Amino acid sequence: MGIVEKNSTYIxxxxxxxxxxxxxxxxxxxxxxxxxxxxxxxLPSVVSIVDxxxxxxxxQARSRLLLDPDNxxxxxxxxxxxxxxxxxxxxPGKEYTATDISAEILSKLITGAQQTSMDILxxxxxxxxxxxxxxxxxxxxxxxxxxxxxxxxxVVSLIEEPVAAAIAYALEKEREQTILIYDLGGGTFDVSIxxxxxxxxxxxxFKIFAKEGVQKLGGxxxxxxxxxxxxxxxxxxxxxxxxxxxxxxxxxxxxLRDAQQKLKDxxxxxxxxxxESKTARIDIPNLIKDESGKVHNLEIEIDRTEFNEAIGPLLxxxxxxxxxxxxxxxLTIDDVSRIILVGGSTRVPLVRxxxxxxxxxxxxxxxxxxxxxxxxxxxxxxxLSVPDDPDVKPQIKETLVVDNIVTLALxxxxxxxxxxxIIPKGGEIPNDKPLCISKEYSxxxxxxxEMRISVYQSADTKDxxxxxxxxxxxxxxxxxxxxxxxxxEKVTITFELDQQNLLKVKAxxxxxxxxxxxxxxx
Numbered sequence: 001m002g003i004v005e006k007n008s009t010y011i012x013x014x015x016x017x018x019x020x021x022x023x024x025x026x027x028x029x030x031x032x033x034x035x036x037x038x039x040x041x042x043l044p045s046v047v048s049i050v051d052x053x054x055x056x057x058x059x060q061a062r063s064r065l066l067l068d069p070d071n072x073x074x075x076x077x078x079x080x081x082x083x084x085x086x087x088x089x090x091x092p093g094k095e096y097t098a099t100d101i102s103a104e105i106l107s108k109l110i111t112g113a114q115q116t117s118m119d120i121l122x123x124x125x126x127x128x129x130x131x132x133x134x135x136x137x138x139x140x141x142x143x144x145x146x147x148x149x150x151x152x153x154x155v156v157s158l159i160e161e162p163v164a165a166a167i168a169y170a171l172e173k174e175r176e177q178t179i180l181i182y183d184l185g186g187g188t189f190d191v192s193i194x195x196x197x198x199x200x201x202x203x204x205x206f207k208i209f210a211k212e213g214v215q216k217l218g219g220x221x222x223x224x225x226x227x228x229x230x231x232x233x234x235x236x237x238x239x240x241x242x243x244x245x246x247x248x249x250x251x252x253x254x255x256l257r258d259a260q261q262k263l264k265d266x267x268x269x270x271x272x273x274x275x276e277s278k279t280a281r282i283d284i285p286n287l288i289k290d291e292s293g294k295v296h297n298l299e300i301e302i303d304r305t306e307f308n309e310a311i312g313p314l315l316x317x318x319x320x321x322x323x324x325x326x327x328x329x330x331l332t333i334d335d336v337s338r339i340i341l342v343g344g345s346t347r348v349p350l351v352r353x354x355x356x357x358x359x360x361x362x363x364x365x366x367x368x369x370x371x372x373x374x375x376x377x378x379x380x381x382x383x384l385s386v387p388d389d390p391d392v393k394p395q396i397k398e399t400l401v402v403d404n405i406v407t408l409a410l411x412x413x414x415x416x417x418x419x420x421x422i423i424p425k426g427g428e429i430p431n432d433k434p435l436c437i438s439k440e441y442s443x444x445x446x447x448x449x450e451m452r453i454s455v456y457q458s459a460d461t462k463d464x465x466x467x468x469x470x471x472x473x474x475x476x477x478x479x480x481x482x483x484x485x486x487x488x489e490k491v492t493i494t495f496e497l498d499q500q501n502l503l504k505v506k507a508x509x510x511x512x513x514x515x516x517x518x519x520x521x522x
Contacts (some may be wrong), residue, residue, distance in 0.1 A: 008123035011156055011384055013164070013377025014109060015131045016102065016144065018077040019186030019219060019344065021045050022374035023109045026382035026395055027120060031168065031375035034120070036112030042370055043112065047104045048072040049088040057108035069261040075220050076101040078187045080147070081140030099143045103150035110151060128153045129381040131373050134160040134190040135213035137408055137457045138473040138503045156384050158500050162192035163403055164376030165342040166206055169367060170196035171379055177337035182355060182363065184318060185343035189217040191322050193329045193336070206401045210329035212321040213459070217314060219271070219345040225310035226267035230282055230300055238296045240288060250291030259288040270302060275347045279303045308350045315354055322358070328426055339363040344370050404429040407501045408457040413465045419456055422495050429497055438494045440510065447483040451491055452476065455505065474521045478507045
């Protein structure tokens with residue numbers, strides 16, 4: 001008789017972050033952050049391929065960013081749902097996607113939590129609530145769900161990171177407030193405005209008014225600004241441009257990449273130092289050799305003023321998103337009771353200074369920005385039922401999250417590559433059923449039995465599908481259309497968005513002749 005693996009009866013909460021990931025579980029009336037990596041509560045979201053048998057994830061992998069950058073990957077969250085692929089030199093013949101790398105991180109979270117917290121979990125975690133940025137598109141959401149499957153997890157629900165943070169904040173004590181969640185992590189930025197009510201009437205309520213974001217904005221970009229400052233000074237002293245791989249400098253690309261990786265590591269350290277101090281030093285001995293064989297060192301000092309000037313335009317993007325969220329919510333700055341900071345990059349002093357100037361009051365900081373999202377996800381998980389196990393009841397019965405805003409405009413490609421919006425951004429999804437919009441299309445030629453539609457999403461109003469910020473989330477092929485003369489047969493296509501903004505497409509022939517249509521997504 002074989003050994004049967006016992007599944008935990010808890011639904012875990014996971015913050016799958018750009019820089020760090022966190023796992024939590026709700027137990028005995030509170031969210032517990034689980035240790036996963038050498039006793040730490042945060043796992044660096046870094047994966048390193050050592051050989052055909054060994055894959056490192058977390059702190060050990062991060063230490064290899066300098067030693068073996070060609071076989072080590074970080075910040076993969078920025079690529080999930082996209083076309084990123086990589087074959088590692090240490091594991092030839094196998095191509096990895098961003099989904100595969102994310103699955104490795106999730107697997108490490110699970111095994112790490114089991115090793116340190118089996119007394120809490122009482123089995124292998126199988127079910128999860130996973131946090132995602134508010135502006136993730138359909139591709140990114142489905143890729144996250146697929147990564148969980150590869151890690152042997154079933155996603156009971158996705159939850160947007162600002163919403164998770166709001167839940168953790170609101171259930172900390174009784175509150176009735178309008179709050180703004182400013183979530184700036186390693187790679188993405190989100191802002192959400194919510195009404196929270198946990199004042200003891202037996203039902204905790206969370207109503208989302210607006211959400212905006214910037215797909216690629218975070219601590220990684222701050223690091224790169226420091227790299228640019230350091231690289232420019234190094235260029236003035238040595239004549240070598242560390243960030244230019246295309247220019248003929250008589251230096252091998254591998255040497256330049258290795259130097260870039262050393263600089264990136266020191267830039268991140270300098271960023272953290274500038275959070276606490278007015279200045280930070282970057283010292284890298286033996287950084288690179290020039291074509292004559294001369295070894296060049298890097299020794300510079302960066303002050304906070306210079307750093308603030310460099311990242312100011314980046315933070316302006318987040319400020320514009322905050323202003324847009326306020327406009328869309330039909331609220332003013334004076335309507336916001338509290339600003340909640342989420343994400344490690346909110347420790348940068350200029351973030352607090354900008355928000356204090358904007359709102360006329362300091363942001364709230366009595367929560368841990370690194371772990372609050374996972375804590376909120378675990379708390380939300382405690383309100384859900386464990387699938388296929390009716391004997392396990394939700395730990396929290398009285399929480400209602402009304403998150404029914406269409407996050408991204410959804411539409412199709414029409415003639416001349418135009419973006420025809422079917423479901424506009426900011427619309428409302430019913431609380432108890434998906435939002436359904438149906439459109440009727442005629443056949444374009446005699447005996448046409450197939451129809452292909454390309455579906456796109458965008459965070460902003462765009463005219464064409466090839467404009468920046470417009471993403472194709474699926475090609476749908478409709479088959480078994482009854483063969484008739486051009487224009488005689490019509491096909492009704494229904495676009496359906498559920499409460500998690502996940503898309504389903506259905507189709508039927510208007511005539512009802514020829515049986516049901518088939519629709520395949522590629």
